[in-house]
Amino acid sequence: MIIASNIAYQYANTQRRFEYPSFNCSPASSLLITGASGAGKTTLLHIIAGLLVGFEGSLIINGIALQQQSARFLDKVRAQYIGIVLQQHHFIASLSVYDNLKMSCYLATKP
Numbered sequence: 001m002i003i004a005s006n007i008a009y010q011y012a013n014t015q016r017r018f019e020y021p022s023f024n025c026s027p028a029s030s031l032l033i034t035g036a037s038g039a040g041k042t043t044l045l046h047i048i049a050g051l052l053v054g055f056e057g058s059l060i061i062n063g064i065a066l067q068q069q070s071a072r073f074l075d076k077v078r079a080q081y082i083g084i085v086l087q088q089h090h091f092i093a094s095l096s097v098y099d100n101l102k103m104s105c106y107l108a109t110k111p
Contacts, residue, residue: 006057049082050074079108
């Protein structure tokens with residue numbers, strides 16, 4: 001479950017500010033994020049994944065409030081609840097795709 005309310009983010013040293021509408025995404029639901037290039041889609045995904053901190057508003061994932069949490073805590077939440085496939089892949093070149101996926105489970109101490 002994701003509950004986002006009044007999320008806003010501004011990168012340091014820029015005038016660009018992203019403001020997002022509030023939304024809920026219940027388990028087994030899908031959420032489509034669309035917009036023009038530069039509209040802040042990736043920024044929003046990074047906030048939801050706990051990769052960007054210092055945002056305004058409220059973000060709750062599975063009952064856990066993510067705003068103002070430590071990086072270590074966010075790492076644990078990400079390992080337990082969030083899967084990320086980035087546009088720029090960061091695979092280990094010597095491993096197969098399957099072995100790269102197994103490696104992510106190993107690093108997250110999951111079976």
